[in-house]
Amino acid sequence: MPTYGRLPVSFEQGEGAWLWDKNKKRYLDAVSGIAVCNLGHAHPAIHCAISEQSKKLLHTSNLYTISDQEKLASQLISKSGMDNAFFCNSGAEANEAALKIARLYGHQQGIDKPCVLVTEKSFHGRTLGTLSATGNKKIQEGFSPLLEGFIHQPFNDIHAIKNAIKQNNQIVAIFVEPIQGEGGVHIPSPDYLNQIREICDQNNLLMMLDEIQTGVGRTGKFLAYQHNNIVPDVCTLAKALGNGFPIGACLARGKAATLLTAGKHGSTFGGNPLACHTALAVLDTLDKENIIEQVASKGTQICEKLTQKLNGNKFVSNIRNKGLMIGIDLSQPCTQLVKKALENGLLINVTAEKTIRLLPPLIIDSEQIELLTDILAELIKEFTEQF
Numbered sequence: 001m002p003t004y005g006r007l008p009v010s011f012e013q014g015e016g017a018w019l020w021d022k023n024k025k026r027y028l029d030a031v032s033g034i035a036v037c038n039l040g041h042a043h044p045a046i047h048c049a050i051s052e053q054s055k056k057l058l059h060t061s062n063l064y065t066i067s068d069q070e071k072l073a074s075q076l077i078s079k080s081g082m083d084n085a086f087f088c089n090s091g092a093e094a095n096e097a098a099l100k101i102a103r104l105y106g107h108q109q110g111i112d113k114p115c116v117l118v119t120e121k122s123f124h125g126r127t128l129g130t131l132s133a134t135g136n137k138k139i140q141e142g143f144s145p146l147l148e149g150f151i152h153q154p155f156n157d158i159h160a161i162k163n164a165i166k167q168n169n170q171i172v173a174i175f176v177e178p179i180q181g182e183g184g185v186h187i188p189s190p191d192y193l194n195q196i197r198e199i200c201d202q203n204n205l206l207m208m209l210d211e212i213q214t215g216v217g218r219t220g221k222f223l224a225y226q227h228n229n230i231v232p233d234v235c236t237l238a239k240a241l242g243n244g245f246p247i248g249a250c251l252a253r254g255k256a257a258t259l260l261t262a263g264k265h266g267s268t269f270g271g272n273p274l275a276c277h278t279a280l281a282v283l284d285t286l287d288k289e290n291i292i293e294q295v296a297s298k299g300t301q302i303c304e305k306l307t308q309k310l311n312g313n314k315f316v317s318n319i320r321n322k323g324l325m326i327g328i329d330l331s332q333p334c335t336q337l338v339k340k341a342l343e344n345g346l347l348i349n350v351t352a353e354k355t356i357r358l359l360p361p362l363i364i365d366s367e368q369i370e371l372l373t374d375i376l377a378e379l380i381k382e383f384t385e386q387f
């Protein structure tokens with residue numbers, strides 16, 4: 001199906017932050033398969049985990065206990081401060097589980113039409129439930145009737161949340177991304193999540209965080225909410241959890257942790273031995289190689305070098321980051337830069353038309369940072385000279 005506007009390149013091989021196409025041309029990857037390959041490409045530990053486990057056992061189904069699934073759940077629980085985990089295969093599925101938890105929670109409180117407060121410009125996935133939660137009319141276009149039970153409020157606006165709660169007593173949960181990714185790398189005020197936590201506590205609502213893009217070290221902590229010293233009630237993960245092997249997880253704690261009982265939810269593939277063995281290798285590698293500890297300084301390096309090399313270019317209105325989630329705003333639509341960068345051996349992404357988004361692998365090194373910022377600054381310079 002013509003679902004994607006694909007770029008004219010096909011990669012054959014990867015290693016670390018490098019990719020090679022079928023003509024052996026080399027590219028520096030600053031997208032990581034959209035925040036997935038945080039450990040880079042062809043990491044030996046991941047290759048080894050997949051190869052070892054595939055010799056033993058791929059799949060048995062959730063009719064039986066899966067020991068690596070239990071191990072993975074307990075490691076994620078200890079890393080996140082949550083109580084329970086449900087495993088699935090993608091971000092949208094992890095979010096569906098979260099939304100079902102919110103509805104069960106609402107009904108348990110005697111609310112017959114539970115409503116989840118979500119934000120404008122958010123992105124939560126493409127299934128009908130997550131699409132309805134997503135705050136982007138363009139993405140929703142053509143799919144009505146959307147699911148009811150969502151109320152959209154501006155991102156990073158605590159007053160809007162408070163007002164909405166005052167006016168709507170069916171709201172049972174607040175569901176946000178700690179940093180909006182697809183919407184344009186929107187980083188909220190430092191205490192935004194703390195305030196949401198407080199509102200949820202005061203109003204008996206579930207605080208649910210979509211960490212599908214921000215999770216697994218991307219922002220410099222294992223989970224982005226750990227910058228705020230809070231713990232949500234529900235948190236969803238996917239993307240980098242398998243470094244390219246499909247796996248998603250919905251983590252929950254306290255009152256939210258036990259609502260999905262036997263028969264209420266499920267997945268044939270979710271949490272199978274191969275997926276869980278791979279995710280365990282991801283967590284182990286992040287720890288052994290001290291990868292997350294280096295993310296903040298690498299992010300700062302990229303932004304500082306870019307700022308310096310752009311030399312006050314007046315068409316660049318903002319450069320921001322949290323760890324290695326980086327947004328560069330131009331004053332003009334700049335989607336064509338993606339193709340230009342590709343021609344110059346660099347993979348970048350543009351969201352919200354004017355925001356260059358960089359999501360390099362967390363293992364990017366200083367030489368690669370130098371090269372990335374050299375190529376990108378030069379491309380932006382050439383591109384903005386026409387205005």
Ligand SMILES: Cc1ncc(COP(=O)(O)O)c(C=O)c1O
Binds near residue numbers: 177239
């Ligand atoms: C914040 C967020 N939530 C959910 C999703 C959907 O994940 P998936 O494409 O794995 O279904 C994405 C994907 O980009 C995302 O960035």
